[in-house]
Amino acid sequence: MKYYPKIELDIEKAAEFLGLPPSRLQELVEKKKLQENWDEYNNIYRFEGHVSNIENGTVLIDRFGSFELVRGFPKIKRAMLLEPAVKKHFAEIDHVVVEEKMNGYNVRVIDYNNKLIAFTRSGHVCPYSTERIQKFLKRDFFRDYPDIIVYGEMVGPDNPYVQKYVYGIESLEFFVFDMRYRNSGESLPIHKRKELAEEYAFDQVNLFGKFSIEEAPGKITDIIKQLGKKGHEGVIIKDPDMVLQPMKYTCSESNCSDLQHAFKFYNETGRDFLFSRVVREGFQSYEWQENEEDFQKRCLRLGESLLSPMKKTIAQVQSGQRISDDFKIRVGDKETIRKFRSYLQRFGLHVVFEIHEKKGDEYIINIRKVNKSTNDKTFAMLEGQLWS
Amino acid sequence: MKYYPKIELDIEKAAEFLGLPPSRLQELVEKKKLQENWDEYNNIYRFEGHVSNIENGTVLIDRFGSFELVRGFPKIKRAMLLEPAVKKHFAEIDHVVVEEKMNGYNVRVIDYNNKLIAFTRSGHVCPYSTERIQKFLKRDFFRDYPDIIVYGEMVGPDNPYVQKYVYGIESLEFFVFDMRYRNSGESLPIHKRKELAEEYAFDQVNLFGKFSIEEAPGKITDIIKQLGKKGHEGVIIKDPDMVLQPMKYTCSESNCSDLQHAFKFYNETGRDFLFSRVVREGFQSYEWQENEEDFQKRCLRLGESLLSPMKKTIAQVQSGQRISDDFKIRVGDKETIRKFRSYLQRFGLHVVFEIHEKKGDEYIINIRKVNKSTNDKTFAMLEGQLWS
Numbered sequence: 001m002k003y004y005p006k007i008e009l010d011i012e013k014a015a016e017f018l019g020l021p022p023s024r025l026q027e028l029v030e031k032k033k034l035q036e037n038w039d040e041y042n043n044i045y046r047f048e049g050h051v052s053n054i055e056n057g058t059v060l061i062d063r064f065g066s067f068e069l070v071r072g073f074p075k076i077k078r079a080m081l082l083e084p085a086v087k088k089h090f091a092e093i094d095h096v097v098v099e100e101k102m103n104g105y106n107v108r109v110i111d112y113n114n115k116l117i118a119f120t121r122s123g124h125v126c127p128y129s130t131e132r133i134q135k136f137l138k139r140d141f142f143r144d145y146p147d148i149i150v151y152g153e154m155v156g157p158d159n160p161y162v163q164k165y166v167y168g169i170e171s172l173e174f175f176v177f178d179m180r181y182r183n184s185g186e187s188l189p190i191h192k193r194k195e196l197a198e199e200y201a202f203d204q205v206n207l208f209g210k211f212s213i214e215e216a217p218g219k220i221t222d223i224i225k226q227l228g229k230k231g232h233e234g235v236i237i238k239d240p241d242m243v244l245q246p247m248k249y250t251c252s253e254s255n256c257s258d259l260q261h262a263f264k265f266y267n268e269t270g271r272d273f274l275f276s277r278v279v280r281e282g283f284q285s286y287e288w289q290e291n292e293e294d295f296q297k298r299c300l301r302l303g304e305s306l307l308s309p310m311k312k313t314i315a316q317v318q319s320g321q322r323i324s325d326d327f328k329i330r331v332g333d334k335e336t337i338r339k340f341r342s343y344l345q346r347f348g349l350h351v352v353f354e355i356h357e358k359k360g361d362e363y364i365i366n367i368r369k370v371n372k373s374t375n376d377k378t379f380a381m382l383e384g385q386l387w388s
Numbered sequence: 389m390k391y392y393p394k395i396e397l398d399i400e401k402a403a404e405f406l407g408l409p410p411s412r413l414q415e416l417v418e419k420k421k422l423q424e425n426w427d428e429y430n431n432i433y434r435f436e437g438h439v440s441n442i443e444n445g446t447v448l449i450d451r452f453g454s455f456e457l458v459r460g461f462p463k464i465k466r467a468m469l470l471e472p473a474v475k476k477h478f479a480e481i482d483h484v485v486v487e488e489k490m491n492g493y494n495v496r497v498i499d500y501n502n503k504l505i506a507f508t509r510s511g512h513v514c515p516y517s518t519e520r521i522q523k524f525l526k527r528d529f530f531r532d533y534p535d536i537i538v539y540g541e542m543v544g545p546d547n548p549y550v551q552k553y554v555y556g557i558e559s560l561e562f563f564v565f566d567m568r569y570r571n572s573g574e575s576l577p578i579h580k581r582k583e584l585a586e587e588y589a590f591d592q593v594n595l596f597g598k599f600s601i602e603e604a605p606g607k608i609t610d611i612i613k614q615l616g617k618k619g620h621e622g623v624i625i626k627d628p629d630m631v632l633q634p635m636k637y638t639c640s641e642s643n644c645s646d647l648q649h650a651f652k653f654y655n656e657t658g659r660d661f662l663f664s665r666v667v668r669e670g671f672q673s674y675e676w677q678e679n680e681e682d683f684q685k686r687c688l689r690l691g692e693s694l695l696s697p698m699k700k701t702i703a704q705v706q707s708g709q710r711i712s713d714d715f716k717i718r719v720g721d722k723e724t725i726r727k728f729r730s731y732l733q734r735f736g737l738h739v740v741f742e743i744h745e746k747k748g749d750e751y752i753i754n755i756r757k758v759n760k761s762t763n764d765k766t767f768a769m770l771e772g773q774l775w776s
Contacts, residue, residue: 075776077774077776078774078775078776079774079775080769084770084771084772085772085773086772087772088771088772088773089772089774247774263670266667266670269663271659271662272659274659274663274666275657275659275662278662278694278695279654281694282651282694282695282698283698285695285699286698286702286703295695295696296692298695299691299692299695300684300688301691302687302690302694303686303687303688303689304684306666306670306687306690307673307683307686307687308683310667310671311670311673311683314670314671315674381469381472381473381671382472383472383476384471384472384473384474384475384476384477385473386465386466386467386635387465387466387467387468388465
């Protein structure tokens with residue numbers, strides 16, 4: 001193992017930088033609401049959980065006594081009924097821009113010690129995303145605009161978090177959807193972000209158009225129906241100037257597909273995860289004034305997305321196999337494999353890595369994450385134990 | 389208001405009776421895990437929540453310094469996969485008795501100060517159930533068998549908790565399903581309970597038969613399919629001697645009907661309530677090895693039970709009405725109306741009572757319970773607020 005020089009966080013200075021009383025910062029450290037990353041990132045801290053005025057996942061970088069902040073990406077609120085939500089939320093402006101919400105994982109990118117690094121939503125430096133991002137973004141942008149942080153979605157099948165084949169992506173790609181000023185946290189207006197991203201040849205999420213508030217609900221409904229058929233996730237509706245907060249709205253098919261994946265591991269599925277997805281279906285069906293046939297299709301889709309993965313899981317455990325979440329990653333440097341395994345293990349995950357093949361100059365690694373709770377519960381039921 | 393003489397609980401004596409250290413009982417009182425009932429029942433206490441060795445809802449009666457215990461009805465565990473569950477759970481015995489699990493509310497009955505009183509599952513003295521129980525059970529049983537507590541289900545449409553029309557009951561009836569010795573908490577063997585109940589002309593739950601362990605899963609599956617078609621709830625599978633704990637198993641139709649009722653008030657529905665009902669469907673569908681057509685019917689039934697009540701709720705709130713849980717009760721004594729209203733209000737419920745009509749010498753009272761959380765949430769969504 002390498003040795004990584006670690007400097008103790010200077011509470012006084014860090015608190016001054018954050019505008020917090022030192023006693024408050026000390027308390028956050030003691031309550032583990034400010035935690036450090038690992039290895040070469042051990043001078044990078046992340047805020048975890050609810051801390052007033054600091055978004056969850058915000059990162060504090062200690063550059064030997066001088067500090068930098070990388071704000072967490074704010075949670076985007078959801079429209080349940082599209083039309084009233086658009087009209088109320090964007091009442092002050094004339095037009096909205098509609099962009100695609102891709103189904104991958106959210107990543108923030110900065111330049112750190114002459115290399116790009118990628119943070120996950122929670123503020124962890126993900127070794128896999130960090131290796132990959134070097135391929136996707138040019139560093140010159142970050143030299144030219146050191147005050148801008150790039151936010152985007154990592155999308156595609158070679159993906160440790162959300163594997164999606166619906167985008168026609170072979171391995172993994174990165175789509176920029178936001179750029180924000182480091183200090184203020186303010187977003188660049190959409191046209192400015194698009195211009196910059198184009199200039200540096202960054203891929204960006206699909207932009208469907210700019211619509212008047214009046215026409216937006218109808219247009220978005222059409223877009224959502226088309227996206228749903230393709231298995232895509234949904235849209236983000238934005239103020240072109242990025243002053244008002246964006247809003248998300250998603251497809252029933254994608255909603256059910258999330259449930260389908262989650263219920264393979266039914267005993268690990270969050271109760272809130274299930275509840276919120278059921279409720280979305282009710283509101284969308286109401287707003288769309290579906291006829292009986294379309295409503296029945298929706299009910300069937302919802303029911304199947306819950307029961308069919310469960311049945312497969314039970315059958316698989318009955319047949320003597322353990323169920324697991326299987327995915328793959330693709331890396332250029334074997335060192336990334338070691339780092340990523342150690343990264344997942346720190347989260348307490350049971351993972352098995354297996355180098356599958358070499359493709360060009362890259363390694364494809366199959367990863368198996370065993371879902372102990374669902375395995376154990378299913379086995380117990382098959383053995384005749386009672387639920388509770 | 390009447391004055392009801394109240395004696396302070398003698399912690400020393402009560403603790404001795406319960407076999408607890410006095411300091412432990414004192415702690416339970418302070419933590420409100422031992423609470424008193426109201427009015428003329430203010431010398432009756434109930435245990436709330438987890439207290440070691442004491443079932444939730446257990447009642448302690450203070451008869452001026454001498455004590456009595458009415459044990460809570462133990463939670464009956466559920467079979468998820470019927471065949472392995474029956475075979476494992478009843479491995480020591482040859483036969484099981486299968487009785488109907490009726491869909492109403494669980495009540496315990498004792499004789500207290502020359503009147504029968506009815507406790508709900510939680511150990512509250514319910515004024516409505518208490519008035520009604522006088523009609524259903526003869527007091528002579530309780531004089532002849534002072535050491536036996538009677539457990540049964542209050543079933544029918546005139547019901548503040550679970551309104552069911554599927555049993556062909558006009559108002560409300562009481563069906564005995566268990567009798568237990570006060571001191572030991574042991575149940576009478578089924579044949580003995582049936583004999584006693586018949587002797588005193590108590591109604592009892594339906595007994596489907598006594599089956600060998602080998603044939604039981606098949607027989608019960610047939611019974612469940614029949615009960616499902618009629619909208620009944622399910623069965624309880626019992627050791628004839630009532631030494632082993634009973635086990636419950638229920639119908640998909642009843643499961644979905646519970647969801648259908650709950651999702652009218654979707655924002656009040658417990659996340660666990662939803663999750664556990666979804667999971668039951670998955671296991672039953674697996675065990676029954678359903679063909680594609682039956683599986684689709686089940687998925688559709690589940691999906692509709694979630695979405696159709698939600699859609700109705702949204703439409704109702706949109707039309708300017710407030711949604712509410714409406715039910716009725718039927719009483720002989722107007723004083724019961726006052727007592728029952730005050731009882732519900734003590735739980736913090738918003739209820740509106742309206743005397744609807746007189747039928748014979750009884751009053752029918754319509755009760756409207758307003759579900760503020762679902763009303764408010766639905767209204768907010770219709771106004772265009774975002775989910776979160």
